[in-house]
Amino acid sequence: MTYKITGFEPVSLFRFFEEISAIPRGSYNEKAISDFLVDFAKTRGLWYHQDALHNVIIKKPGSKGAEHLPAVMMQGHTDMVCEKLAEASHDFEKDGLELIVENGVLRANGTTLGADNGIAVALMLAVLDDDKLAHPPLECVFTSQEEVGLGGAATLDKSLLSARTMINLDSEDEGVATVSCAGGMRFAMTRPITRHTASGKLLTIEISGLLGGHSGIDIDKERQNGIILLARLVNRLLHETNAELVSLGGGSKDNAIPRETSATLVVSADEIEKAQSLAQALADDFSAEIRPFEPDFACTVCVRDGSADVVSREDAKAFVSAICLAPNGVRQRNLKQDGFVVTSLNLGIAKLDDTTATLVFAPRSSVASLQEDTKERLFLLAETFGFACEITGAYPGWRFAEESPIRDLFKESYQTLFGAELKIEAIHAGLECGLFSDAMPELDAIAVGPTIRGCHTPDEYLPLDSCARFYTLLVDVLARLAK
DSSP, X not given: OOOOOOSOSOHHHHHHHHHHXXXXXXXXXXXXXXXXXXXXXXXXXXXXXXXXXXXXXXXXXXXXXXXXXXXXXXXXXXXXXXXXXXXXXXOTTTOOOOEEEETTEEEESSBOOXXXXXXXXXXXXXXXXXXXXXXXXEEEEEESOGXXXXXXXXXXXXXXXXXXXXXXXXXXXXXXXXXXXXXXXXXXXXXXXXXXXXXXXXXXXXXXXXXXXXXXXXXXXXXXXXXXXXXXXXHHHHHHSOOEEEXXXXXXXXXXXXXXXXXXXXXXXXXXXXXXXXXXXXXXHHHHXXXXXXXXXXXXXXXXXXXXXXEOHHHHXXXXXXXXXXXXXXXXXXXXXXXXXXXXXXXXXXXXXXXXXXXXXXXXXXXXHHHHHHHHHHHHHHHHTTOEEEEEEEEOXXXXXXXXXXXXXXXXXXXXXXXXXXXXXXXXXXXXXHHHHHHSTTOEEEEOOOOOBSTTSTTOEEEHHHHHHHHHHHHHHHHHHTO
């Protein structure tokens, strides 16, 4: 293939990233990337294991003189969040990413970049491929389905791993090491609906231009949830006009803050002017409310003739009311830790099909009792409006360790290489470290990585110089572990 990333070292790191970017690897579609990793291991004569969920483990003996040392695990996930601009024609099931390099920054054309967590895959491959590096025995773990509930890490046979030191490569700030994270789950609510045909004027409302973002990392940045905004508007229309709901939906991932949403309603000809004016006035109010932190917010209101199958008034009211009353965003902070987010949730998906209304949330908390409180509130919401509930993909938080040799080693290395102090923090996003720590007693873990911005959105980008510096840090830490 023709490589686009040039002028950065090591060359192999960026070539591996380009090669895996050519492979579709959305969640639940990881077979091709899994087979790529197996072929990599076979070609180099390395031990490997591939399971039914497309997790892969690749092991490499320690470098000369370090063969006898305890193994070290490096770990990252192969799947990516598949988000794109509304006008993008990209098919995540079969198309590779179209990479763009501008001024030392890597992004994708109209889609997520998949640096979360493709950069981890590329980092591990670059290390495994270089026989000149000093390192202890390596156990590189490539997990699947991380973005949809950490499914791969949950099912991986951890008895195949001997390492009790873990370097997770799914952190997204150069110069920052993560040492604790929140637990989470996928909470889905569904309700049967009925429809009947109605005619009149079709009123369509579309919200776009919101920043969106990662439902853990960006939940505290006042980024607006497009589903919540649109439900506010539709609720007013349902109460103040004779509008009937045809559709209201947005979001494709529970762990991404919805950026684009749309709704269609049928309104009688004698009330369409009133409905259109009300919708536009509310859109203007929203704009005034959120412009300081959502500068590109847009809301369009269009009218056309037609008929459609509308949701019954009772079902429409239940659906819209549940959205309007749903808890969303930051629920609790720790003011003693600079306002660190302890508990939150994100309404990531809302949709209406012919017979079912669906809402999907991503609750997160680093405190188990507060996570239970969020669950109880969602159960009450569901009960109030006639929804059934399903919880999937639950994963534990990762507790802070008072003593951590790998944390100390990274701090020493960072200080030596860059003359600065490595920042240590907890994050509100979910990491797979908790699942490994629960299953592997006395595991000493840390999460690190280069800078990535705009994760889970088409604005995602990767500064290439940050990757190069981080690779230097990782190689230095491995060399220190080989002594």
